[in-house]
Amino acid sequence: MRPLKLVPDNTNIPFLKWRNVAMGLSLLLIIGSIVLCFVKGFNLGIDFVGGQQTRVTFSQPVDVETLRQRVEALGYGEATIQRSGDTTEYSVRTPLPEGGEEAANKAASAIRTTIQQAYPGAQVAGAQSVSGKVSEELFRNGAISLTLAMLAIALYIWFRFEWQFGVGALFALFHDVALTLGFFALTQLEFDLNIVAAILTIIGYSLNDTIVVYDRIRENMRKYRKMEMGELLDLSINETLSRTVVTSLSIGIVLAVLLLLGPDVIFGFTAAMLLGIVIGTFSSVYVSAAILLWLRLKPDSFLPKEATGPKGAERTDSVDFKDMP
Known part of the structure; x- marks a missing residue:
């Protein structure tokens, strides 16, 4: 019996063809979320207001x-x-x-x-x-934890890949967190420590998905050094699409069941997680990858240093072609 495949092999979906529309939508949602946070505020739970x-x-x-x-x-x-x-x-x-x-x-x-x-x-x-003192400390520590987590992740990706990847990952995480906060400002669901835990979990999930795509992009940049960046990014996203869809769908089904049948005490946590899975999947495909084009990432970013001469001219005799197709 052949295994079921949700995503066919050798998909060739031109995701980045719609990158301008997707990024414009993301920017509008981010701005709207920020406005909602300042205008409507949050229905802070007892953890934060005492x-x-x-x-x-x-x-x-x-x-x-x-x-x-x-x-x-x-x-x-x-x-x-x-x-x-x-x-x-x-x-x-x-x-x-x-x-x-x-x-x-x-x-x-x-x-x-x-x-x-x-x-x-x-x-x-x-x-x-x-008490009021404890609630102030919880609110401050929660905000600090979210900020430090995002900065530490961006620095890690910066050193692990290139600076463009670090900026792209940081913007994608900001996108996910901003939209989640905007959702709670819009719906006025209770915002407590459970929601902070959910946002930290969303950051971890989104980062994991983004790194999988980034790692494939880096591998393909070493293999296809003459390919256009837009085509290379589409290829990398399609090669990791099966993993992205299966992971997001399996987690989303569990969260949907918890949202409908689970206890009310975790309703806000589950809603935040389910929304974060959808947003994180979208950002890893359209936001984190598309922003690399605007940051002018080039196919030769990962060429070995010895592959160029003293004046920056390419030396084809010293390039390692073992990874070439």
Whole structure:
């Protein structure tokens, strides 16, 4: 029985024919995502804003404004009500009361009692408390971790390949992160530490896919030194297309199942991962490869140094042709 092939052998799809359209779309999405982040902001979870959060599942639809008024009547400050998952599950966030753990437990107990008395059948999953100082540290450390991860990756690729590859990889990672952040600003899904973990995972996945394509580009540059760069890039992408499609599709199926059937507590993480797989696959094909043309990468970038004379003239007698087809 012959194995199933999702991508036929010897594909010859002219991906870079549409590079200007793809890059223009990417730039528009990046700009739109940045604008959304500044205009709408994020629905920051308790990890980043501090306070106390109580998750409640109601047995019937509730009026959010009425629920907010009843919680605020307890005197613990302004309440933020956020629906999560289906239409009957909500998170109730209030400022953390002064007095330490004892005061926090008392406030959680009062909120639970009030909700259960006003809404018979409501199930309170529990309360979580994070101090303001801890939340500030978490937000700062999360932002630093994302920035350092992207810079370290760009430096690695710079030394591993050429500077054009480092710039291309860094732009592709910025593209993936910006679009993911824009998605959370648009949908107002809760943005917590789970989402930071998802973005770091997206960076790792996108980088892995990009390096596979870059490594094939470098190999082909050594083999086909007289081939036009656009044609060489298309060849490299097509040669790695089967691996890219199979990997992305297998991970995407698992994430889609988790998104539909998984618990609500990982809904945001799963949504970020699924979006990141789609964006990362797109960027490894159109963004990271296409940008090499604009950075004027040339087919002779990997010629051995001894292949050129003192004035830069090519010396064909010293070139190693063992990798030539």
